[in-house]
Amino acid sequence: MPTCQRCEEPAVLTSRKQPFCKDCFIKFIRGKQRKVVQSLNIKDKIVDVLVPISFDLSNTSYVSFNNAIVLLDILINFSKSLYKSYFKITMLFLVTAESSANIKSFYTTLKERYQFTNIDIKILDLMAFIRNNESLYNINVHNNRATSFPSVHKFESFEDYISSITNTSTREDLLFNIHWTVIKIFAYLHNFPTVLYSNSMGNIATKILSNIVKGKGIEISQILEESQTLEIADDEKKQFSFQAFYPLKDVLNTEIFQYIKLLNLTDLLPSDLQRQYEIINDEETGSNNKILNVKTATLNQLINEYFNDLEKNGYSTIVSTVVSTGSKLAIPKGELKECPLCGFKMPGGASKWLDHITVNSPCEDGESPSPSSSENHNPQLSGNPLDICYGCLVSFDTAGEKFSWPIAEPVSMSEKEILNEYIISDDDDE
């Protein structure tokens, strides 16, 4: 057994090619958050932070939960000791079904374990997002053009809505857009100055590369930007600004796993996820052992696996290189507008760009074309033309005919009411 390079105690694990004992490893990981905590500029005041957690028992919610408990552990420890200042943490659970019982028990366990009271919980049903049927539009993408018209579909549940999209990579994009938007709106409604995302280095690298692959390179800098804004329709200020940080952006996926294991944070996991944790993780390396089926995997899953392989094989420097490259990207200059689907700034003209590089007309010489040819290569679309970003154009091309999206003006009062209506649980009832 090698000894820890920092204190000569017997090492319990190796990370980034260095042997660590338990204490030094925990210190190492917690130390990585110091920069973020310092940038929050907390001296003697309480800092309100929002920690969003996606929770729908899918594979990604498992990752989200794992990361979140590591982040919470680190924040609570900071708050209790090191800086003599503290956070007021609000966990925002984004749920797609009635899984609130599980979450409540998690909340109770968490408070007991840490003896920490400055923590609240909010559970938000994502159904709120599509509830307002007046603003729900049917989006149709065809021949590199998007159109919209008021939706005739009634969705019974969020699952019903999501499952109308059969392409899993597209569904993944849609879910991200919804989560991203809802978190912003929530931060605005409850006036949170700071949002802390719990994504690990591997998650962020995956997001960066997958954005490149999906034609959404322009979004990278907007996602990683520390100062975020939200356009508000009926607010005098017109714009809500908050800070967004990724405190775990220097922590590898394998390190998240090790951290959870060493501190027995698995006890905190709701039972469903505990089971998932046992199935998915390899005891030795903490890495996902499932072999992806290339045909059924989503784009994100493939890219995630690529980075996990790099990490497993000792090439974590590539993962960190991608993250630091992403952080050096900027929003292009020039006139930009907001994509009505994903909300990210875009240069516009995506359809034209695609037309230019893809010819969609038939060869007219030789055989005389059949009479139907002219009527067909640009089928008439119903609805109003909608200028969406390149990434959405490509992704929602396969969304299917039921695909709908609430195209609203910037956040309005009615949405405010709806979101409030759909908050299942508040700290008030504790």
Added chain:
Amino acid sequence: MTNDEKTKTKKGNLKLCELCKSRKQAIKRPKNLQKICKECFYHVFETEIHQTIVSNNLFFPGEKVAIGASGGKDSTVLAYVLKLLNERYNYGLELVLLSIDEGIVGYRDDSLATVQRNKIQYNLPLEIVSYRDLYNWTMDEIVSCAGIRNSCTYCGVLRRQALDRGAAKLGINHVVTGHNADDMAETVLMNILRGDLARLENSTTICTKSSGSPIKRSKPFKYIYQKEIVLYAHYKKLDYFSTECTYAPEAFRGTARVLMKNLEKIRSSCITDIIYSGENLVLKEKKKRQQFKKKQNANGSKEPTEVEIRNDGSISLGKHGFKDGNRCTRCGYLSSNTICKACMLLEGLEKSKAKIMLENDGVTDGAAKLTRTLESLTF
């Protein structure tokens, strides 16, 4: 699929082209999975290249253009299509085939024979420039001296100069190469994975020019899928040499290539999508970034400084700027340093040839080290 049904009912079971609705489906377009007939495929393939040429103002009437011809499918299709478009749309170009003989026995011998046949088939003049003539080394000799691992480094630098020198010799200022959309997308991915900031913003530029060099290079196949080039060559029965370079690419590039192939299986548009992303990548202003760099260097991090080879074999001259008019003291080729990159590499070779008994460790600066680490990577 409603479209399928429509085309089916027309003539019984015969499925008709989704574009012209009159001819038989023959090809599923790799780019967008459209099922089209051969004629429509030729039409869209050629017209897309034409549109790229026109919208980027790649040529001017009367321009002399050298087609970098390797005998492989990309450059063979390029020669064929450029000649065709030049005649169809009256570009008024004077086209010349320009081949480099690297001196790789087996690979180059056969491919040069192909180029010789292309010369006759397309009725285009052919010029062959050899490494032996230019550098007094053949690629085989270089590899036996520097090791197979570094072969792409050498070949990249030497080939670019060879094409430029060959073109200059013919009094031609413009070289076109057969780099396609897959190559472009791969370059974007590699630049992201390697954190190559110096090249990130220009990963997808269609026209490049080494600073100081009078030779312009462009890539008319920028948006053309590799698979479509293969299909085009196949259906047009073009005569090309299909063996890959015997010195295979570094392993790390290989893993990125596998990833890209898998991504393409899920979403066929993703090669185009990567290029779109690449065209919109912008770096934060330098000031902020330099602070970052300092920090990175303090950590002993990599900062590519030595030989930087692009996917297309071109080299970057680094950020030290270029003093115009400087020439290599050895060979007289334009260079920002007293000795040009090619001469520098060759000088290194001469030295290692002398010390051939010693363990060959190649270059050991940061960039090379990182590349080496990446090269040993396979999974």
